[in-house]
Each structure stands twice: as structure tokens, then as C-alpha cells.
Amino acid sequence: MTDAADLVDLRSDTVTRPTDGMRKAMAEAEVGDDVYGEDPAVRALEERVAAMFGHEAAMFVPSGTMGNQIGMRLVCEPGQEILCDADAHVVTYEMGAAAAIFGISTRTVVSDRGLLDADALIEQVRPKSDWHLTATAAIAVENTHNRGFGRVQPLDQLQKLWNWSREADVAVHLDGARLWNAHVASGVPLATYGGLADTASVCFSKGLGTPVGSVLVASEARIAAARLWRKRLGGGMRQVGVLAAACTYALDEHLPRLGEDHEHAQLLATRLGVDPATVQTNMVVLDDVAAPLIAEAAKAQGVLVSQVSARRVRLVTHLDVDRAAVERAADVLNGLLDR
Numbered sequence: 001m002t003d004a005a006d007l008v009d010l011r012s013d014t015v016t017r018p019t020d021g022m023r024k025a026m027a028e029a030e031v032g033d034d035v036y037g038e039d040p041a042v043r044a045l046e047e048r049v050a051a052m053f054g055h056e057a058a059m060f061v062p063s064g065t066m067g068n069q070i071g072m073r074l075v076c077e078p079g080q081e082i083l084c085d086a087d088a089h090v091v092t093y094e095m096g097a098a099a100a101i102f103g104i105s106t107r108t109v110v111s112d113r114g115l116l117d118a119d120a121l122i123e124q125v126r127p128k129s130d131w132h133l134t135a136t137a138a139i140a141v142e143n144t145h146n147r148g149f150g151r152v153q154p155l156d157q158l159q160k161l162w163n164w165s166r167e168a169d170v171a172v173h174l175d176g177a178r179l180w181n182a183h184v185a186s187g188v189p190l191a192t193y194g195g196l197a198d199t200a201s202v203c204f205s206k207g208l209g210t211p212v213g214s215v216l217v218a219s220e221a222r223i224a225a226a227r228l229w230r231k232r233l234g235g236g237m238r239q240v241g242v243l244a245a246a247c248t249y250a251l252d253e254h255l256p257r258l259g260e261d262h263e264h265a266q267l268l269a270t271r272l273g274v275d276p277a278t279v280q281t282n283m284v285v286l287d288d289v290a291a292p293l294i295a296e297a298a299k300a301q302g303v304l305v306s307q308v309s310a311r312r313v314r315l316v317t318h319l320d321v322d323r324a325a326v327e328r329a330a331d332v333l334n335g336l337l338d339r
Helices: 020-027 040-052 064-075 097-102 118-122 155-168 179-186 190-194 220-232 241-253 255-271 291-300 323-336
Strands: 057-061 081-085 105-109 136-142 171-176 199-203 214-218 283-287 306-309 312-316
Touching: 020 241, 040 057, 040 190, 040 214, 040 241, 057 064, 057 220, 057 241, 064 097, 064 136, 064 171, 064 199, 064 214, 064 220, 081 118, 097 105, 118 155, 136 155, 155 171, 171 179, 171 190, 179 190, 179 199, 179 255, 214 220, 241 255, 255 283, 255 323, 291 306, 291 312, 291 323
Parallel strands: 081 105, 081 136, 136 171, 171 199
Antiparallel strands: 057 214, 199 214, 283 312, 306 312
């Protein structure tokens, strides 16, 4: 049996553990009751993230799913619909929350591995002026795209969608769980991404390596409403500054090193015979492989991977995987692949 310390876990970038520096920042955090708006660490984080994305206000939430769902509820009323691609996280992995909790319909458009095609979505929008139809209140965009395996959305398509939405009275919600990766990979400023969405959720517990936490950004009025929804959903937390401190530490220390994960993904792709041009951020996909057998055999040798279908395996680099671990994983996987 492989010792836990020797495991190379490439299942997801959510599996990281807080570093010693992050734990120290958490232990030393100045805290207060956040439900009363009295936690200084949370307030400082919210102000910082809002400014980074060019929005008026922000709100700390425990998960990206909560951030997404509240963000969409702020721009969509019960009985209206959210339009997104068929593989979007908000409809694939968030347990039907929009319908189950908020009475919001979702409708999807099949895309090329999550790649944003503004025209394809725009063509499917149902107008609010026709009472025979379920009105499209908002379009949700995911960047980077999870089931698109770390694909960065083209800036020209984001801009096109945004420009159209201003005239059409349709809001844009950005699921930016891995927007940090998109920013580092593309060089597009965070404020530019933020300026192309009415509401946006960004996650700290993926690429940035915190144990918990996401932040929703929007206008002051929308964030005021968001705080009510957060409380209703059980997301009102007390001395949560210990978590906000982890996020602040991650912005200072882990965001600048995020490019290392992308470099490691490139190395992994090259070693495994995957075209590096298909790897934009921190995810590598092995297609047309016996995924269950590969996953089980790799696990037996101390390498954990994610089986996303019967013929597809996903590998995700992150804070806890250094170059030596990437090399070891490549050695193991090459021994299992018929290449």
C-alpha cells in the first residue's frame, strides 16, 4: 500500500491542504461576527475582491455552488430561465438547485467542450415581451470550463455576448470558479473579466488552495439582496475570518505561482503524448483509454486520477503536485497506456 505522503493526487485541484503559511494566517486572523458584518478579515477580503473585479461590492460564501446559485437568483426571477451550455457546472454539478430552490428554469445549448459561442446562445434567447414563452433572464458562462477541461473562454466572445446583453435586457452571470487560471493563462486582467458580467462567483478552494471559500461580486444593491439569500440558505457564518484569512493569503502567495500548475500540466501532456496545444491551464485529458482500468491500476501505484467517462481520464495539476510528482505520475501512467 502506498503511503499517503507518497500519493500523487491528480483527481482535482480541490484536494489541496493548507500550507503552513496559510495555517498561520488563519490562526492569527482577527475575527468578529460576520452575520453582524463585524468580521474585519471578511470585510477586507470582500472589498479587495470587489475592487479586483471592478465591481461595487462582494460577499463571502462557503462554496462556489452557493455563489453561483445566489448570483443567478439575483438576475433571474422564479418562472424565468437561465441559458447556458449543456456541460456547464451550474446545470451539471449543482444538483438542480436553480429549479429546486429558486423556481428558475435552465435551458442548455450543446457546445464544443464548453467553448463559448456567443451567437449560438443569443439565437436561443426567448424574449421577455412574449408571454407565451419562458423568458430568458440571464446567460451563464463558465471560465475556465470544468468539463471543457480547463478551456479559457475567448475574450472576443465574452465581449460580444456582453455588448449584445446590454441592448437585449439579458443579464450575464460568470461562473469563475477557476477564473484565476484563465487570468494567468490569457493575461486578461481580472477587472476586464469582471466588467463583462453582472454577477460573478470566484472560488478560492480550487487553484488557490484554500480549504473553503468563494466570493460573489456584483453591484451594491445586488449584494445587499444576496446577503438575505445567503442567510436563508444557511450560509450566514460567524467568526469566519479564519477562512477569509486563508483566501487573503492565497491571493498574496498562491495566485502569483498559479502558472507553475499550468507548466506542470504542459509537462504532463508532453510526457503522455497529449498535444500540449490542447492544454490551456491545469487540466490534461486522456481520451480513448480504458478509464476504469487505468484509474484502478494507477491508484494501486499511488497515482490518483479522475475517471470522467468509460473512455476518458482527467488529470489536474495543483499546489500539492510538484515537478517530481508530475514526473512520477507520467512514469506510472505511461506504463499503463498502450502508446
